[in-house]
Amino acid sequence: MTHHEYDVVIVGAGGAGMRAALESSQRARTAVLTKLYPTRSHTGAAQGGMAAALANVEDDNAEWHVFDTVKGGDYLVDQDAAEILCHEAIDAVLDLEKMGLPFNRTPEGKVDQRRFGGHTRNHGEAAVRRSCYSADRTGHMILQTLYQQCIKQEVEFFNEYYVLDLILDQDPQAAAEGEDVAVAGVVALELSTGEIHTFRAKAVIFATGGAGKIFKTTSNAHTLTGDGMGIALNAGLPLEDMEFFQFHPTGLAGLGILLSEAARGEGGILRNSEGERFMERYAPTIKDLAPRDMVARAMANEVREGRGAGPHQDYVLLDLTHLEPAHIDEKLPDITEFARTYLGVEPYTEPVPVYPTAHYAMGGIPTTVQGEVLRNNTDTVKGLYAAGECACVSVHGANRLGTNSLLDINVFGRRAGIAAAEYATSVDSAPVLRDDAAARLEGIVTRLLATVGGAGTERVADVRKALQETMDRNVQVFRDAASLEEAAGVIAELKERYQDIAIHDRGRRFNTDLLEAIELGFLLEIAEVVTAGALARQESRGGHYREDFPTRDDEAFMHHTMAYATADGVRLDKKPVVITKYQPMERKY
Amino acid sequence: MTAVAESPAVGEVTALTVTLKILRTNPEGTADHAAGESYWEEFQVEAHATDRVLDALHKVKWDQDGSLSFRRSCAHGVCGSDAMRINGRNRLACKTLLKDLNPARPITVEPIKGLPVEKDLIVDMEPFFASYREIMPFLMTTGAAPTRERLQSPEDRARFDDTTKCIMCAACTSSCPVFWTDGQYFGPQAIVGAHRFIFDSRDEGQWDRLEILNDKAGVWKCRTAFNCTEACPRGIEVTKAISEVKRALTSGEV
Ligand SMILES: Cc1cc2nc3c(=O)[nH]c(=O)nc-3n(C[C@H](O)[C@H](O)[C@H](O)COP(=O)(O)OP(=O)(O)OC[C@H]3O[C@@H](n4cnc5c(N)ncnc54)[C@H](O)[C@@H]3O)c2cc1C
């Protein structure tokens, strides 16, 4: 076991982690631990753009952006956080441009902007051009630019270090309300050697990204297994609003690979088997550019009512054939290539088969607007921060607007980086581990090594597949009590089977078999929390739609869900929503 | 309940049995092979013609031999994790479909060449990233930053568009015969990375970078074998980028 000491340890090197690192490493001794090489992070897969009311191409302002974010999130958004997000958006984009990000340009040479779902002029009048973009590889450019800046600043990376656990100075669930609980560090596995490392730190930032792999059909990478969320949960911390998962309307049918909403922003149209532009019926004003939850439900409904296309009538069509090929090549080169490569469809001349795909976790580790992690509704854990998709501030509420996540990782990544470094320089040293924390650490390492040599019989792939299938079948776009109970039952069974998991690779170096087993453990826990939250929330709001409770119920459910893992299963609590300006209204587009 | 898209994509797809012939290396040794020894092993998997080679590798790992090791993440050609030599050519396993190979013959899969093998298809990427860092891959400017964005015309933006697409998978560098034999050469990717800034109208560090590339480890080592251009899964015209850098060096103009 090797021991390290830092002021700040950042877990994750996607957009949020690297944006935090750029701030933190200027102010404090910082290490970035990442299970993937930084440039492999899934931020690089983001396509459509990053929202900011620059008003470079038409009238726009940050306040309209706040309103759209709140309404898009079906009023579950914490409005103080949304104000920060939208007002700091402008500098966030300009900062990236100054770092060298190659945005597409207007004829005058300014950052160009395009339309995106749910972003409107003057509180819903019409779609507005707010998304700053670089063709359909905006995330790639953000990831590259941040990485380049990290090279310039000589940020210290620990590449292919897998963080297993978070060490706090005491059990946060046992601590009394108001009592200080502080972070002490993290434990990591060095993949190339199999060696365990401990990192003692005054401050830790989690920026571990999403958990899309709880589903079978997803736009998320194989590595998006909710590690950070699972680690927080295991450490006795709550997760917020996990029942809200976004299903992006346009995944390549059967595969889940994303075709950005930019396709519709640039004029693409969704059609059913009859060729009808069905979104005209569901959202008469902004049609195909309605928020994702509404479009995804409309699509699933078309399929359910027999108007799906294809041999099994199980998808709808994204029609780009009326767009000029030159325009497609300029604005949507990558996603049209995905359609050609993976489905053998030529988007110039044929409509592309699409179906909703699990895309984004609105929920996550609850934080304040400074990125401080909450251990209950009011107390923060000293020195612990989270940002990006693994966190919940909450700026996305019940449904995230497209282009607001690349914004989120930049705005709140930066804030967490500054806050963590400032905290770390204000304290003398990381706390000493209490005996129980030290014992916990020993336990993890011993358990892990025992699994590798153990005699388990369950295959990781079988358990994972069963999990993903039940989640797709029961916890997707449409949910009801029966489907959720079924999922909960399956998950409980799978957690049992997981106790007997087999690791076939007996080596220590690059034991990716072991890694997948650990990741599966997190997936099971996250799926359990998602399902428990969805079962308890007997209303429909944003991305969470209950067929047995099809309307929003502000009387009973205008609150965030806080989920805790206990010995007796998931315990759910409520947290008030912060409302500043916008009272809940019916959501029509 | 949800209507789940059960069918794999459009129309019906043909099922087939493919043989994967994988070059394996275990740094800790196995019952039959010494530590670090490389050997071929064959696996048969049931697959669909539209499956990716990555899917077939997963089938081996998930159902047959959990110790088979390779890197992957996005599974659709954007993260750069899984460059490998497939049937003798550098490609991304996630962007190569079985139907585009000849499934009647064994599909050979080897680690990319020129970088030390760590385990099976995993190579040590550190020398590759070190070359990238050498060429100062970040915007360099002088003077105070403007309050708004720096202006750049669409034409100026287009000049370096091709080289911004790089995902650092190392398919180009590890296909270069000069890189295999010459431990000093930066390799095509680092030149692509430099090109992206040299031809960016906002950048003022181009001559620093060009000087680095003019060095003995730099562009003049390139013998225009074109392997890199053929290998690039992003369709970057690597050889063209290298020749633009050479031209800038000889003409003294960017
Ligand atoms: C296909 C696709 C397209 C998208 N398009 C857009 C868009 O156009 N606009 C928009 O706003 N949003 C978009 N999104 C959403 C957005 O891209 C993501 O939400 C965002 O990039 C997440 O960034 P992140 O930094 O939080 O996480 P990631 O970029 O996923 O990074 C996670 C990091 O954590 C590390 N990590 C994870 N677990 C561990 C562990 N146990 N130990 C060590 N390290 C760990 C990983 O190595 C990685 O570096 C898109 C998402 C997808 C999937």
Ligand code: FES
């Ligand atoms: S897995 Fe990302 S490029 Fe292949």
